[in-house]
Amino acid sequence: MTQKSTIVALLADAGVVVNGPDPWDMQVHDERLWNRFLAEGTLGMGEAYMDGWWDCADVAEFFNRVITKTVDKNFRPSVNLIWQTVQARLFNMQTITRSRRVAAMHYNETDAYRASLDDRMTGSCGYWPEGVVNINQAQEAKLDMVCRKIGVKSGQKVWDIGCGWGAFMGFAAEKYGADCVGVTVSPDQAAYGRERYKDLKVEFQVKDYREFTGKVDHVVSMGMFEHVGYKNYRAYFEAARRAISDDGLFMMHTVGSAHTTSTIDPWLEKYIFPGGVIPSIAQIGTAIDGLFATVDVHNIGPHYDKTLMAWSENFAAKWPKDRDAQGERFYRMWQYYLLCCAGGFRSRALQVWQFVLSPKGVPEGYVTQR
Incomplete structure (x- = not known):
């Protein structure tokens, strides 16, 4: 079989027809796509989408089908993925110095976040219980649930x-x-937050979590652990344990994987989450051993599909329509990020876990909050 026919057959097995009639079918505009995909793997596939070599009316459903059928497992790892894995094994890719460089890259697209996120600029999975119909409501529902999970009271300090x-x-x-x-x-x-919340008891410190020295009643962390790196998991939980009171609660919200890994997809690593790693339950369990008791675990993974789709709709509606070639490539990059991730959560290959952790357990028993 030719390179093209091999890939076409695998896609067909996932219910995706190349140049087919359904919205999740791949529409190929440049036949060089096949060699690029085989040579560069998912990095080449993502960059080819950015370059307009292929399209899909429903990118999220395309990825749901491809990931569910594990189409990527039929190909050898790309050179990019191998090199990422070697680096992750040999070096700490999330040192304090590196974390600042990553932030400069990851959060330099402030306008794209403003166009995508809710009114509060909440950059993690929302919560969509019955009756919630838009992203603003979903994020407020999530934030309220987190407050209830740690049982925060007026005057208490939260890190x-x-x-x-x-x-x-x-x-x-x-x-x-x-x-x-x-x-x-x-x-x-920090500058954005200081201005927006200048009338509230809210303090922003520009520093790495490993440099924090305060003492608090409770700790929360949402959408952060994915940036910590597996070599720093223990240090992260040790920092939380140093800060929290013995009777406090720590709510840690993270994307999760069923498999232990040391790196992420090469395209996402290059363009969106440099240094990112998705943790497994096993890695989290090892990292909290002797530091915290787990009093609750809540999986809200399906809610991230809806959140990402809402972000995609926001971005499409708010982003300037008069784009030059460079602007169009960025637009396609951002949409590809949102929609391929939505497909990952829809397929259930990716999870979102909210852990409630206690330094010494809850003597009277923890009352689950949903």
């Missing part, structure tokens, strides 16, 4: 590890009377 633009801190201070301190390695995020 937000990787606080982003301050959505949680602003909500907890406004709605629950919390006194919040957050760390971010992005000066731009």
